[in-house]
Amino acid sequence: MLHTIVTSVPELLKAGIQYTIPLALISFFFGLILAVLTAVVKLMPKPGHKLPKLGWRILQAIFAFYVWLFRSTPLLVQLFIIFFGLPNAGIELPAFLAAVVTFSLNTGAYASETIRASISSIPNDQWEAAYTLGMKRPQILMRIIFPQAMRIAIPPLSNSFIGLVKDTSLASSITILEMFTVSQQITAKNYEPLLMYTIVAAIYAIFCSVLTYLQHYLEKRTSKYLSKDGAHH
């Protein structure tokens, strides 16, 4: 058993560093950009202000459709459509790119709701105070709203990220040699499914534990202005 562990763990880690981690990081990065974009388009102009222009409303409808589509269909099916299906429509993506595109779009759809909620949770007072200083909407978003919304978004976004790390195992179904694929290949040779899949599960758990630690660190950093003893209400 020890021999199996010693020989398989380096192979699995290699696959993790080569595919699982990059896949998760790159997809989360693009997913987050997409999520912020989607959230901002959906929120602006704020309700109660003058009616948004037609072009803007069309853009909002497109983003709303996107979020609906990716939250209403299974991730595995999305992967299959983008990798196996799209070539029929003349769009052929290499497996890794197909996985990044799918995971980014999927994460972006979920995270956009997180970010929209965290932006909405910042009291309107903050907008008003910034407006009266003469600040413009993009400035207010960047300098006043995002820094406060981030604190609220970190725990649910960490959920999404941790979920994504584990979901990268689905990429095994589109020929990517990530950790789970490699564990299956090793199992096919040594006939130790219980041991092999437990090992690979443990490695996923270690990766996610690092992220959990990172989450706590970020939570602390973004909350330093809310000292307990200073609260006066």
Added chain:
Amino acid sequence: MITLEHVDKKYIEHHALKDVSLDFPKNETTVIIGPSGSGKSTLLRAINLLELPEKGHLKFDDLDIDFSQPISSKQQFQLRRKSGMVFQNWNLFPHLTVLQNITEGPRAVLKQSKTVAENAAKKLLELVGLPDTANRYPNQLSGGQQQRISICRALAMQPEYLLLDEPTSALDPELEIQVLRVLKDLAAQKQSMIVVTHNMEFARLVADRIVFFEDGQAIYNGASKAFFDHPEGRIKAFLEAISLESDEAADSNLS
């Protein structure tokens, strides 16, 4: 000089401003008083375009804003550059230190350098008696301190007018006094101010002019002295109600 002409604002079930025309002269402190729900905060917020009336004009020096037309972002910006706002709950930016709160406007809007903005901010903190709070966060300070800092934040933009929306209503009396002293100093320096308040002592001592607002209309608009020395009719009733039987006054406001 700020002039409102025939300003009218309706909410769904409430006529907040009824054809209001008023002047607010420069270098004077105008105090707006009146019962709760009379529209005085709406009036003040309209001067900073935080509320948009449906009709009427707002004239600020050479700027003329017609509320019946869409207001361009350029007009909005020009107008807001001329006035600073102080809110009932101060609305400081909680994620920024006191110093950053005050320098935020000058740096983001006026593009001042960090050094210039910080030096000006430190002078303002001295002015309001809080020179040691620069590196603290708002949440670590009392309400009275936060409100004085929010006055600094507004003053840092060097506004022509300071607009204050019930600046002491959320404060305990001893904290309220700290804020009122700062405002009294500013009034003595001829800073143009429009203050919505329930504090009659402040109105009596500091105001040059009083606007008495009730049911969406300015019933009195004139010298402070005449208002308090020779009150008549509805004004007399209001002053008596809040000075003698405050419980009764609160009851009648609720009904």
